[in-house]
Amino acid sequence: MPEKPYDHAKIELKWYQRWQNADFYRAEENSAKPKFYVLEMLPYPSGTLHIGHIRNYSIGDALARYKWMRGFNVLHPMGWDAFGLPAENAAIANRQPPRQWTLQNIQAMKKTHRRFAFSYDWDREVSTCEPEYYRWNQWFFLKMLERGLAYRKKALVNWCPKCATVLANEQVVEGCCWRHEDTPVEQRALEQWFLKITAYADQLLADMRQLEDGWPERVLIMQRNWIGRSEGAEIDFTLAGTDQKIRVFTTRVDTIYGATCVILAPEHPLNAQLLDPAGQARAKAMVDARAGRDPGDIEKEGFFSGSYAVNPYSDENVPIWVGNFVLMGYGTGAIMAVPAHDERDFEFCRKYSIAIRPVIRPVGGELGVEPGLTVAFTEDGIVEHTGDWSGLTSEEARDKMAAHARVNGFGDAAVTFRIKDWGISRQRYWGTPIPVIYCPACGLVAVPEDQLPVRLPDRVEITGAGRSPLENVPEFVNVACPKCGGAARRETDTMDTFIDSSWYFYRYCDPHNDKAPFDPAKIAYWFEIDQYIGGVEHAILHLIYSRFFTKVMRDIGLIRNSEPVRRLFTQGMVIAEGAKMSKSKGNVVGADLLAEKYGADTARMFVLFAAPPEKEVDWRWEGADGIYRFLGRVYRFATRRIGTAAPEAGAADRQVLRKLHQCLQKITEDFESRWHFNTCIASIMELVNVLYAEEENIGSAVLNDVLVKLALMLAPFAPYLAQEIWEELGHDGPVFRQQWPAYDPELAKPEEAEIVVQVNGKLRSRVYAPFGTPQDALEKLALADPKTQQSIAAKQIVRIIAVPDKLVNIVVK
RNA sequence: GCGGAUGUGGCGAAAUUGGCAGACGCGCUGGAUUUAGGUUCCAGUUCCCGCAAGGGAGUGUAGGUUCAAGUCCUAUCAUCCGCACCA
DSSP states (O other): OOOOOOOHHHHHHHHHHHTTTOOTTOOOSSOSSOEEEEEEOOOOOOSOOBHHHHHHHHHHHHHHHHHHHTTOEEEOOOEEOOOSHHHHHHHHHHOOOHHHHHHHHHHHHHHHHHHTTOOOOGGGOEETTSHHHHHHHHHHHHHHHHTTOEEEEEEEEEEETTTTEEEOGGGEETTEESSSTTSBOEEEEEEEEEEOGGGGHHHHHHGGGGGTTTSOHHHHHHHHHHHOOEEEEEEEEEETTSOOEEEEEESOGGGGGGOOEEEEOTTOTTHHHHSOHHHHHHHHHHHHHHTTOOGGGSOOOEEEEEEEEEOTTTOOEEEEEEETTSOTTSTTSEEEEOGGGOHHHHHHHHHTTOOOOOOEEOTTSOOOOSSSOOSOOOSOOEEOSOGGGTTSBHHHHHHHHHHHHHHTTSEEEEEEOSOOOEEOEEOOSSSOBOOEEEETTTEEEEOOGGGOOOOOOSOOOOOOOSSOGGGGOHHHHEEEOTTTOOEEEEOOOEEOTTTGGGTHHHHTTSTTOSSSSOOHHHHHHHOSBSEEEEEGGGTTHHHHHHHHHHHHHHHHTSOSOSOSBSOEEEEOOEEETTEEOOTTTTOOOBHHHHHHHTOHHHHHHHHHHSSOTTSOEEEOHHHHHHHHHHHHHHHHHHHHHTTOOOOSSOTTHHHHHHHHHHHHHHHHHHHHTTOOHHHHHHHHHHHHHHHHHTGGGOOHHHHHHHHHHHHHHHTTTOHHHHHHHHHHTTOOSOGGGSOOOOOOHHHHSOSSEEEEEEETTEEEEEEEEOTTOOHHHHHHHHHHOHHHHHHHTTOOEEEEEEETTTEEEEEEO
């Protein structure tokens, strides 16, 4: 058959049209096959897919197709994280309703998705902005409300003046808004809804043990730090002259005899009582000055409150200070300062000339002497000047002193977490309405389940002004109280969109259910997710919230699994010609342009080829040229050999078969373990290079075998081309529904082992011997080699090391 | 400051178990095909010396272990990422 040019546009259009109504990506409901749930993180519908998305989906798609070919029942769904701020910003900018803008974007992106032929089961598509979806957000919220996991409190919250909304603590990056990195966050007091994720802090931490073999270590480390479990003790100091307690948290009770003051956070409730109006004003000023600042940049400041506290161990009176470095949100909002053994306390007390009293000496060393200390000794040691506990090690002292506090009723051992409850209220329109009603008579009333969903009204004016846009929609706000029927108001805040993405992967298992979020039996079949793939930027928020939701759902009795994701893969970023892609730089590599210029196969394959998937990839157009050339080489070879007469056997048959099976082995093993698709593709290139070099020496039997398997092994990476070759070979049906070809390790092996001959560790020659040749025979063989003899001439042989099938090293003097 | 990762040709990278450093690709050089450009095919391409045969050096830097180190150990430098007054 004459060679055909590689016309990617023609090939891809042909199969795009034929695959329009294909259903071979549909997951089976009742299947005897083993299941495999592969998931890529759902995108925000910004309107365009870029090369970063393509990388994410290409990894997942290759895996999904491979698993299908290995006989699995694969669930590979896709959806849209469709609520969120950009839709409102767009509405303000071009007067287009958020819903319309979002649906348009989804349409456009879905078209691109189809163009790339990613293997999604589109019947299961989920869009989080649809009432069919978000009603279950509301339902989960009500369940949490019932269980006391959702609550309301007035709190200082992060307020971004640009977004005009509240930010979760996690959305504050270095004191600034995560979307507007140059906008400092302000503090405002608002009534907010919170989810009690702290109730699960211990479980979230403990269950990470189940994830250790399936999740990247660094993600687990980040989560562990985020949860921030810290063991110590809570101790009550007493306000001098009263019975009033001031509770502090410390990890170092063993140093408490060195406490020379107690320091309160500026927001500490006791300040209202202790401070005069001037002092309260100073405390307020501290709070404001701290808002949105990088804590490292703020100098420690404080002032004496005028009152004293009694150390319950020593009965000593110490001054109570107010300090800007003490955080209300951590521990009890009050600390005991032990300047001799804590760097921060040291800095503070030096500055204000507060006493410094060493009580811990290094093991085998001397107790520090004051005045004259220049640094705090923060390590464990031997406790001194500490009553009956003197002479104990720090560790012993901590245990015994905490027990003492418990027995005497002024404290106990305690555990504190860094993680805070999840503030979910947003003063925004484009999100899930929070299903509660405020009734003047009945107070806070949950919307009854049978009245869900609380629908987002369509006609809303979005101005970007501070209050929630829903406040201005009387038909939304004004409602009859479900309890008493009287006039009442709806909650106008909407939910954080991280709620949407915390459970969407469950909905994929039963996306059209209108009686429940899903049928538990379906979850029992599909869960856990076997492989989740996405960016490391979601290492903390999305993935911790998802784990939290899973545990709550389990406790409600909906599901049985405690963790949603068995294996997580975090792919590296794609940057463009050395720079991070961003709209403002205008260097975003769009997926449509890629498909236009090279075709989907080339774009996919390049991002897989450029680097291993966990690493960053630099998109370079010339690099893509290389893949395009390679696919052309494959196609031209296939078309010119198919149907071309050749003898049954050829001189290069064994060599070609060896390369083929080496290649198959490599790819198979990589899919099962480390996913270095870059070297998999390199290996296919090597095979094709051999086919070119030996084209005339390949017999027809081997040739047909190689072409069939070449199409099969290209199927996960370049499905269009693989399918086209599959058809040229005379086969029907989708190539990626064929069985994955098995490799034969015997065929993959070379006929003889190549033995490297070194002299003093330097390569001097190589000899060949059958596999398994014993060491002494190898030595003889090496010594008999003329090149080796030349290298060791006139030298004395000291030692010979022979490694079977590998090398001989001759040590000479 | 704490934690983690990464340093290999002009570039992206490979070397999975301590055993041939640089597979594969880009770029570049040369040749063939072509009226020409492009395409395609073939060859070369770590650096230094050499016409060549050949030799020497070489995986951020300095040491160490070993017959043998990109790989293991110690120190150090650089870059990137995460966390950062968490008591």
